[in-house]
Amino acid sequence: MTVLKTVKRCPKCGSLSVMPDWAVTGTFYRCNDCGWRGAFVLEEDTEN
Numbered sequence: 001m002t003v004l005k006t007v008k009r010c011p012k013c014g015s016l017s018v019m020p021d022w023a024v025t026g027t028f029y030r031c032n033d034c035g036w037r038g039a040f041v042l043e044e045d046t047e048n
């Protein structure tokens with residue numbers, strides 16, 4: 001059985017250090033590297 005994991009990537013700097021930001025209403029994300037904040041992130045499938 002293959003488990004597909006998705007990683008979230010910052011659309012601005014490409015960092016994987018994107019965390020959900022629960023401090024605001026709705027689902028926002030924040031990048032720990034460049035400080036970007038937004039409602040969407042790039043999602044990529046990874047096999048490991």
Ligand SMILES: [Zn+2]
Pocket residue numbers: 010011012013014015031032033034035036
């Ligand atoms: Zn970033």
